[in-house]
Amino acid sequence: MARHRTHSIEFKRQIAQDYLAGETLHSLARRHDLSRNLVRIWIQKFEAGAFDDEAIAADTIEAYEARIAALERLVGRQTLEIEFLKGALSTHPEREAQLRPSSPAPRHLHRRRMPADGDRALHLLRSARG
Template sequence: MAKHRTHSIEFKRQVVQEFLGGESLHALARRHGIGRNLIKIWVAKFEAGGLDSDTAAADVLAEYEARIAALERLVGKLALENEFLKGVSRHVRQPKSASTSIVAGPLVSQSQKDAD
């Protein structure tokens, strides 16, 4: 089964401009190693403004990829910080009278006044 190649928007525009400049489909197809039908498709897309929407989609994709990379870096940083804090907590000794619950906080003694 043949593997599909992908071409950049700039390359597609270049081929379309060469075609619109007067070069034949056969010569373009042979020089670039692509099918004449593919060039016809690109020309039709270009004339319909489709290659511009591809550019917009490529820009959105690049933004998403940049955001994903930033989030992956943040996750890595937080994972390292978490591992560090786990290691530190293993080596720190808590006084036996201290509460180990984060929610409860320190133990509070009730006074007789509070009991009434």
């Protein structure tokens, strides 16, 4: 099975600098147990400025922004689901009265069970309320 290693930016930068200082591609690859093609790719990226601190920071910011956008979409989807469930509950006031006990009992005495009619939305809403 192929092994996949990850190397730090500093290591890649050092390999590229060693090559540009005059060391041969073959000796670098052999000494560090790397593919010559991988070393070539690192050299090209180094020459293009991909290993600069500003480029690394920009990539990190871009990854964070993508993650934030994904989380915002998830929050939006969950907000829509909550609003839908609230609407479903408000259209059935008799079910809402059944779900709310007339006298508040200690929380540990309430049994969790599915509603008899299988109304999944109401069950989810009740679970979400705690």
